[in-house]
Structures are given as C-alpha cells and as structure tokens.
Amino acid sequence: MNKIGLIITREYLTRVKKRSFIIMTIIGPILMAAIFIVPVYIAQIEGEMKVIGVIDETGLFVNKFTSGDQISFINVDEPLEEAKTDMDKNGFYAILHIPRSDLNVPESAIIYSSGQPNIIVKGVIKNTMRKEVELLKLNASGLDPNVLKSIRTSINLLTIKINKEGYEEKTSTELSMAVGMISGFLIYIFIFMYGAQVMRGVIEEKTSRIIEVIISSVKPFQLMMGKIVGVAMVGLTQFILWIIATLILVSTFMAIFSDDISIQEMSQMKMQSNGIMQEDVLNHDGEPDGINQSAMAIFESIQSINFGLVLGSFLFFFIGGYLLYGALFAAIGSAVDGETDTQQFMIPITVPLILSIALAQFIIQDPDGPVAFWLSIFPLTSPVIMMVRIPFGVPYLDLILAIAMLILGFLGTTWLAAKIYRTGILMYGKKINYQELWKWIRYK
C-alpha cells in the first residue's frame, strides 16, 4: 500500500473505532427518525374525545355543530353559572357560550375551559359559526347560497417552467425551497463538524510531537491530504449509516402502524408538522378535495425536480466544499500550539460559511438574482448557496462555472494551506499572527 493510503487508513480506522463515533452513529438516526415519527405518534395518542357543552342563547346554532372523531358537542340547558361549576362533573373539555345579541345575528361567543383550548377546537367552532352566520345573512339579503358558491373561486396558481427546448414542467416553489435549504444546511454542518476534526487531528500531532517522526517518512503534504481524505471518509460513512438506519427505523415504524394510518392521513400529518395547517386550511370549507389536490400537486412537482442533478451536485458540493475548507482547517491547526489559540484564525473561515447559511433564506426568495449568482460562484460560499439554488433550476453555465471555480478554489486553498502547514507543524512556542503566516507562504 502506498503511504498516503496508509495515512488515510489510519485516520479512518482510529476515528471509526472511537466510542464517540459509535454513539453518534446510533443516536443520529434515532433523532432523525423521531422527527418523522413523533408528530405522527402524537397525533395518534391525542385522539381523546373532547366534549364541549354548548349554551346557545340565540337558538340559532342548535345541532349545527357536528360532532367528529375528536370533538363532540352537547347542548346544555343549564344556566351558564351552573354549567361552569359542573364542567368537570359533566366531563366537558370546555363550555361554549353564545350570548343573546342585540344584532340580528350573533358575531361573538365565549369559550370557558380549564386550560387553554387548542387551536383545532377554536378553528372548528369559528368555522361552523361563520358558515352559519353567513348563511343567515345570505338568506336575509335574499341571495341564493348556491349562487354564491358558484361565484366563489379558489385560485390554484400552478407554476410551469419552460426550458429552452420548449419542454414544460410543473414546479413547486415550496418543495424547491425545502430541498435547497436542507441540502445547503447539511453541507454547512458537514464542513464544520469534519473540518474541525481535521484541525483537531493536526493539533494532536503537533502537541504530541509525533509530527517530526512522521514527516521524516512522508511529505507534509501527503500527511495533510491523507488526514483530510481520511476524515472525509469518516464523515461519509457516518452520513450513509445515518441514512440507512433512519430509513430502516422509519419504515419499521410505518409497517407497524400502517394499519391505523391511511396515506391521506399521513399527508395531512406531514402538512401539520410542516406548519402549513393553519386556520386557512380549516377555513377551506373542510372539503377533502383540497387536500387531495395539493397532495397531487406535490407529487407532480416532486417529479419536476431533477433528483439526479440535485443528488449529483449535492455530492460534488458536499465533498468539494469540505475539501476546500478542510485544507484551511488543517492550516489553522498547524499554525497554533493548542485549540485555544485557533479563535483568531477561525474568523475568516467561519464568516463566509455562516454568511452563506444566513443569506440562504434570502437567496431562496430570489434564486436567480445577482447576489445569488455571485455567491454561488464564489468558492467559499458556493457549496451552500449553489445547493440552495439548484432545486429551482440553475442554468448549466452557472453550474459549470461554480464547479470550475470550486475546483480552482480547492487547488488554491490546498496550495496555500500546504505552505502554511509545512512550516507551522514544526513551529512551537511562537505567537503566530497573520503577518507571520504571510511570511510562511512566501518561503520557497
């Protein structure tokens, strides 16, 4: 085996055998699976029936509240004060009091409950009352409700992209946003986690004084690259194990609970957990068609994203970005005597990374704007920003430019880092500043 292979193997094996790696590998998928499973599970156990006592002084809403799986309504004939004291005894979750109003139609009501009534209960009550009152008003004005129903229009804005060949495809901005943000964020995390590992590895070699023994056998550059590549493989191993284990956990869970949960419910759950299910959805007349339609639209637009391209570029920017930053992290490690001294040199590395993740949310709103373009070309920000842009569709020219720039950037930082590294690793007890680093770079 050649020497760089030996170094990669050592860096890889010593890390993979560490207890912390094994623990992280086990905990990671459990956390990730929990993100999928917990909302579903909570929705399952929250199926407890909520009984609401209705005191309707107007008499307009008698039997208008329909009881469902989770909420049921019971008319109460007692006066309000008695009903309030008997609330626990009667097993009521809450009491809805609709007071007599001076107006023709009541427009307010009060809920009494022991705790804060949940948003679904409130939504259902408001929705029912609104519909009923609207109907009353319509009747009063002599309009036929059916006419109004036919007038009401729901605008379905379908976005269709036309590419140069005239081929059209449906897209979903929300989905592109999600894919872009998630992949950008993964790259960000990966660079930070494993870049720091490279840095710590270099510091360890320096402080344990093994460095000179090793570089009398191999070139400093071989040692640096061996470490960077070895750590990258540790990272990839961990990610792959996480993905596999998460898929296994989630699919096992699905297999166990699939009898209880229909696919439609699942998509509802997902929307709930995505925070899409606000009152708007509840106001949407509760027509089941709406949800099916949006699910269909999501499926169609899922197909519209070029997953081959997204995955391919994700891998490239994932690895490319890591290699670019990994070399810089190695250079920092070589220049200092201990981890506490790294702070001043970390700033120029962390700023572009944090900036790119912070700007990602603005990039998403204008993925083809000039800021997005330049940041996705600049090698220090391109790994995150380009990944955010890609799901929206990026001109191939931009992509090729970004790839070329990242490769150049990688070669550049590695060249620079190697110069700092080979001097730094043999330098002890000296306070290093940027001026000193510049001197090292200029050494022949």
Added chain:
Amino acid sequence: MAPIFDIRNITKEFANHKALDDVSFVVPENSIFGLLGPNGAGKTTLIRLINQITGPDSGELLFHSRPLVRKDIENIGYLPEERGLYKKMKVGEQALYLARLKGLSKFDAQTKLKFWFDKFDISPWWNKKVEELSKGMQQKIQFIVTVLHEPELLIFDEPFSGFDPINVNLLKDEILQLRNNGATIIFSTHNMASVEELCDHIALIDNSRKILDGKVKDIRDNYKDNVYEVAYRNLKVDIKGLLNGDCSIINSGQKDDNQLVSIRVKDKSGPNELISRLLPHMEIHSINEILPTMNDIFISSVEENKNRTV
C-alpha cells in the same frame, strides 16, 4: 573510508536569518559522527535537510556520492529531539504504522517488531495505549521504531534525554552494536562525555557556520597543550627549581599517597626531556599526557568563533 554522506556548501535561509551558511563536511561510512553546537546553531536545520523535511537554498547533499533522492528516506532512521507518539493509539498498532510508513511490508514489520519487543522485554505492552506508558517506556518504543527498518544512516538528536542511567547504557550498547553491524550514526548532543565515549568523528557548528570538524582523536591531539601530569612519592623537592624556563607548573595536588603536578612543556619536545630532568630527584609513579576534553574544545572553539565574528 568512503563517505556515506557528503554535505557541500549548504546554505539555508529563513525570513531574515541564515540558519546555515556555506556548511560543508563529510560523514564517513560506518562511523559514529557527532554533530555538535550550541542551541540555535543550526543543527536541527541541518538534520531536517538530511531528512528532506526541508530543502537547502544552495549547496548539495550527496548520499553515497550521488544527490539525495526522496526514496533515500527509507534508508534513514531519525529520532528527533522533539519526539512523541499518538497517545490514544495502541503501542503495537502504532509501531506497525510507523514502520510501514518507512516502507516495510506488513509482514516484515511484524516480524521485526516481534524481535525487538522480545529483545527489550516489552512484548506485554503491545496492546497498551501509549498514554499508559511512562516517558522512558515511550522512548524505548521510539528507539525501536527508528531502527526497525535497518537503515544505513541513523540520526539521533539528543537520544539520551528522558532515559535513566540504566537505559542510557542499554541505548549506548545498542548504538555501538548498530555501528558494528554496519550502520552509520549521526549523533547530535550537548553531552560531551558521551561524545568522547562514542564518537569517531565530529563537526562543530556555531552561529550557522561549521567551525571545526574531523576525527575526535585528531582534534584532541590538535588542541593538546603539551601538559603532562606527573605522579610522584611524597618527597620534599622543589620542582620549580628543577625545571628550566620552557616549562611551567599549572597545577599541583595530592591523590592518595602520590603527589600530583601538572606541567606544561613549552616546546614540542615531548615528555622525555621532562622525565630526564625530574627522574634523578624523585620516585615517578606515572606520567600522563593531559588531552583536552571535548567539553573544553567545544567551549574554547565557540568562544574563539564569537571573538572572531565580533
């Protein structure tokens, strides 16, 4: 003997300071070569050049009379002054790794390690982590790793630091053994007693220049001052009166039953003249020529160099 290493007009400069200035000397094959000099003289820089950790600005490094190439590091073993091991790694695993970095196959490395671990009686350490070992134990591992690939040229930078006297002796024996088995050893140290004991040749570097080199014996002869120590029996003799004007007494004293006196003879006439003058008047038990110690030579050369440069 043919030189294994030929250093020719080496100059190496860092930022604003010259670490080595036109340094030349040869390291004869199969010898123990002392590389001496005060702290910061440029020894470590020179050793790093030989190990190809850095390259010279100008000058040539010849290994077996041909320019040094990358592959040659597999024929060099280096024990740096700043040395250490991966603390969290197991001893055996680590020794194997370092041996294979020097180009040994896995099988060869294993066989040789087993031999050395048995020899030093440290086989039970194989599966221990380095951090569990004492400093002296770690130094032993380090020594084994340095010599394991049986290099032709070995470089030891302050090899005895961190060893107790018993292990220092063990190490000295190993170094002599290596030389007897055909290896050449470059030995950098501040311990002049061990230089006298072990080294055949030396080079003295001070302030980035070589100021002295050659065979240890020749150098000591060169620096000798024609001082003889005479041991004689307790007799009331006025030695001063017996000597002519060319001789002077440097020192006198007593050891056991003998009187001792150190006399410098001015011309290069040797001890015979002195003996013939003293012999009729006293009972001489021994007469020895006092050669300067390497310590004296080191100090006087460095002082002299300082005066020259100032």
